């Protein structure tokens with residue numbers, strides 16, 4: 001009988017999220033209970049209010065609320081500092097690492113970012129210097145929504161030490177995505193929405209299992225599909241375990257602290 | 258909660274435990290009521306063939322898949338239906354072919370549906386949005402009549418409106434109407450009239466295929482309509498069965514409810530064929 005994988009979920013929100021309902025876990029105890037129900041042992045968590053109110057609020061809360069809880073690793077939402085909403089980029093990244101966070105999330109549409117180099121290059125440079133993995137959150141629900149491919153290609157090429165993880169990467173973009181995955185070893189796929197036919201195993205075979213990162217989207221999204229998409233994929237237990245937790249651990253350990 | 262046996266050890270484990278381990282669900286009869294086959298222009302779909310589908314079904318423990326080729330729901334009904342029939346003949350009892358009418362070819366629909374029924378199809382599939390044709394339009398009438406006469410499942414992507422669905426279900430009471438994608442769940446099911454029709458009409462069901470799964474919504478739907486109204490579908494190869502089935506396997510519902518959704522009800526709907 002196969003052992004259950006140790007699931008380290010790269011895509012989880014803590015606290016209130018937009019359009020939640022009575023059953024949505026919205027604090028630490030309820031989130032941990034939902035993780036237990038779904039066999040998720042650890043999670044990289046962004047605070048809901050960092051996305052749905054403001055990073056200055058949510059980044060502080062995620063550190064406070066995860067303090068002393070090994071199962072929850074904090075992730076900050078980042079954006080340019082020019083308006084004074086957040087500290088200057090290098091300082092922001094230093095604070096992120098000092099606080100114990102080990103990853104950053106860029107909420108492109110929610111924060112009305114154009115992703116033009118003039119807007120975003122200082123931030124990406126600061127993250128790349130410390131090799132803080134950047135999770136790209138376009139807030140997409142569906143597979144047919146557009147992705148900022150020109151930005152993604154530019155960022156990968158310009159900042160080869162910056163790991164870029166595509167959250168909720170849909171199954172309909174392979175004609176574009178495969179070229180970038182072939183060319184750029186700093187591009188990673190979070191698997192919750194990567195549901196082309198056996199695509200997780202196909203991707204592991206083509207690029208290596210360490211380029212795929214398990215995530216669920218909990219508690220905005222149901223983790224069931226993300227989990228069985230991994231557990232029933234046609235690859236070895238070693239590859240499964242790399243996607244389940246190994247890839248994310250490597251990314252977080254690779255930060256220059 | 259009921260238990261299922263594990264192939265490897267003879268121990269029993271719940272459906273949830275089997276899913277978390279990636280063990281095939283060998284003791285649960287599973288029918289996927291919604292899948293396609295073949296290449297599609299719109300986006301790259303890896304390994305969309307019947308042989309690989311059956312391999313994936315074996316890995317998960319899916320016993321049967323109802324297929325309607327992607328060609329049949331797009332440019333060529335007749336060649337597309339032949340693809341589905343051919344796959345079924347190569348994988349008897351695993352792949353069940355459905356007939357797809359293209360209602361824009363109004364003069365050909367009746368003969369094509371009859372041809373497919375003579376060739377042994379197990380159900381009928383409409384794609385009202387790709388074929389850009391209303392569910393209640395005259396081009397679909399021969400398919401309704403034959404589904405009623407032969408007591409077949411009829412799954413439709415698009416049903417115009419809850420009222421049209423109700424009227425049609427009552428006009429053809431021996432056909433089993435399945436609303437594609439509606440069983441994936443929607444926010445606030447209590448306000449959704451399609452679900453009211455499914456609850457009230459004995460021959461209306463909901464298919465679970467759907468790429469999107471907001472947290473907790475599926476369990477709310479099961480509570481609202483009852484598990485007996487919901488049928489597992491995965492929309493292979495537009496989506497992957499390994500993902501799609503997780504919505505059910507890890508839902509906070511009982512194993513008996515899961516078994517009904519996974520295949521118990523669909524087995525009954527397939528058995529009425531005359």
Ligand SMILES: [Zn+2]
Nearest residue numbers: 291293492495
């Ligand atoms: Zn479909």
